[in-house]
Amino acid sequence: MKTLIFRTIAPFLAALMVLFSVFVTLRGHNEPGGGFIGGLIAASAFAIHGIAAGVHSVRRTLYFRPLSLAAFGLMLAGLSGLLSILFRVPFLTGLWAFPEIFGVELALSTPMFFDIGVYFVVLGALASIALTLEE
């Protein structure tokens, strides 16, 4: 597995995959994609990086423990649902805001943060399984 080509390419590949996973997650509401698939892509990115460069390096790159990332995601998803309490609507009701920043209309919504939460849970849980197995 640890061929020169693979070891050289893997970090770049992983970086590209993480970037792509963010792209896929954020466009998910309108195009194919979403937090689940984005999280899977990111998790495989770290798995590949782990195989090529060793688990230690990946853990250093990630900085946070993968399971902490998953926990953060779960909390984010839960909190984005709880925001509805301030508007006196049921739990997990989608709330939308369209602020204009530098003349560009930005669609902010609780489902988006929910999806980002899903992304982190999938990424964290799978990356932690893969990394633990690779050790």
Added chain:
Amino acid sequence: MVLDFSDYTFWALAAPFAAAAIAPVAKKYLGHNAAWLLALVPAAIFLHLWNYILPVSNGTPVVLATDWIPLYNVKFSIFIDGLSLLFALLISGIGTLIILYAGGYLKGHADQGRFLSFLFLFMGSMLGVVLADNLITLFIYWELTSITSFLLIGFNHKLEASRRAAIQALVVTGGGGLALLAGFILMAHTGGSWEMSELLGNRDILKDSPIYTAILLLVLGGAFTKSAQFPFHFWLPNAMEAPTPVSAYLHSATMVKAGVYLLMRVNPILGDTVLWSTILPIFGGLTLLIGTWMALRQRDLKLVLAFTTVASLGLLVMLVGTSNEKAITGAVMYLFAHALFKGGLFMIVGTIDHEAGTRDLTRLGGLRKLMPISFITAILAALSMGGLWPMIGFIAKEEVYAGIFGTSPHFIAITAVAVLGNAMMFAAGFLVAVRPFFGHERTTPKKAHEGPMLLIAGPIVLSSLGLITMIFGGFTAHSLLAPMASSVAGVQAHVKIGFGLHFNTALALSAVTVVLGLVFYKGADKIRNAKGYLIEFLGKGPDKGFDYVIAGLVRGAAGVTRVLQNGNMESYLTFTFLITAAAILLPLIGWNELPTMPQIPALHFYEWGVLGLALVGLIAILIAKDRLTAIVSLGIQGFAVALIFMLFGAPDLSFTQFMVETLSVVIIALVMTRLSLKEHDPRPLYQFLLDALVAVAIGGGMALLLISVTQVPFDPSLSNFFTENSRLIAHGRNIVNVIIVDFRGLDTLGEIAVVMITGLAVVALIRGTRHAYRKNVDPLDDMMNNEGADK
């Protein structure tokens, strides 16, 4: 009336919880004297509730409500009538004294702040129980009292006995609470309302219902466990492990009366039936006799009082069970008197324990000169408990006797039980109030002296109230007790309180009681040392029974776990697959719903190509020489499925399938390297065939299920809804994603929680098996340590 935040009653209900939050802080800065400040909270609640006496005694109950969960008709509502008002006054009034007492009793204890905090939490919950109108609100407060009682009993959590008593109380009262919830749901379902005040307006609807028996038994399950009726009485004496303020407050004056409160509350709508007036007097009477008998056998003063409390609760249940207006008036008066004298006596016993260092009956004596104030208050309380003139307890007992004598078909039995029980109660009361104070002085672990103000204020107030309520008999009778008795009986009740003696049957019965009581008092030492199988059984039996039940549960659970979780992965998989296959196939075959053979569809050549690819993958798995090839072949088959999704217009599914397949191959391969398996499959032929059978069953079953699903007419209403509304209300064009994060967000939240937990479990498993077996440490600890070490 609508309840809103500007109403003081709302704040009165919330105040104890707020006080619970500030109690530890106040203790930190003011020491034990924080009690003086904190006692202002229940005192203020008491004074606020006092305002309700006038409207309530004029016969207009107050109902306050606000919506809580409108979807399910759950309101946060309060119902203040004679019954709930007197209870609330007792809770806040005695609560004030108990907070002061706790300030003195736990002076210098490191966790005094926490203790006061728990007491306030309990006070808030108990106020909620008696004031709640909505059944769900009532139930939640009811459970809160169980939980806070658990915290208080287990306050000395380093003692094994405390922990056991706490868990026992929680299991018994919590289990009863579940029965109560079921009873409440049936009540609301049958009566058509969740509000107690509305149910009370429709007297016969529950009694005439075909499920009356079920409702009654479930409600009794809740009430009997909470109020420690035989055979559930054992938890109450054990709960005496708690510090004395708790025993005085929860386990005599308030919480254990919650069950009696409930019975009194539902008496108009569930009472006065054959079942009611059979079950309640029998269990109440048994509890009365067993309680008083066991009380006489104790050496520990607190246990004497605990068993007399059990007995008093039995007496109250027996009286409510007669559903007779006069007996209920007696019960109401007795309950009021009991709260005063028993609360006072508990606090005196606590003071003796605190100042003399022991509360063993046989080691105390001659304290009357050392603790004169305690002595006088104890005698006053015991006079009331023994039902002697001129205390409130006397009038209460006269009323009880007048209420039961000659009013029910079995009155002779009931009267005999009441007289016998009261006589033993008389003896027990004077054992507590007389024995420690008379006789010659004994050497006690501590040099005894009178308790400080914080400790004796409560007993002084409560004991003298036994007399003061007599002096102001008109007010007590008309403003406090008559409204309560009317609420319980469901008809206007009349209460008279005065010092005059009436020469009638009741007085004669009282005389018999006193004479018998003196006999029991003389024979107390003999009773205590008496031995006998039945005595032992009635006293300790249910307590041991509880242990047997719990141990049996644990053994049963261990047995089931051993069978189902035998540690062999292969058998887990085989069982899971076989049961799934059976669940799919048996209904299909049994109801003859096997699908018809579908037509071969007309496909493009490339679609055939993808199907062929899947087939190649499958065959490759079967003929693969080593495991790694088989795993990769499985991936080929999965990729082919992903391609099919793509071709038939499900890009999201296809995308996800690709990633899942990739990751599964990687993870399975990694697991394989870790397990250091042999490269080739070592299964013998018969095992191989057996596994093949399981595989065919589950695979075939799944395929048949899918085919039959496609042959059922398709109901498009859901997909139409999603298609139409995805853009409109959820602002998204990707319907799959909108469903995941918006329409069915709650499902997703549950699913990602499962993903998270799976991740945790897998990591714990891998690390646990690696380190824990070798080093014999807790896998979870080990995992945490390693996570840290790896960084």
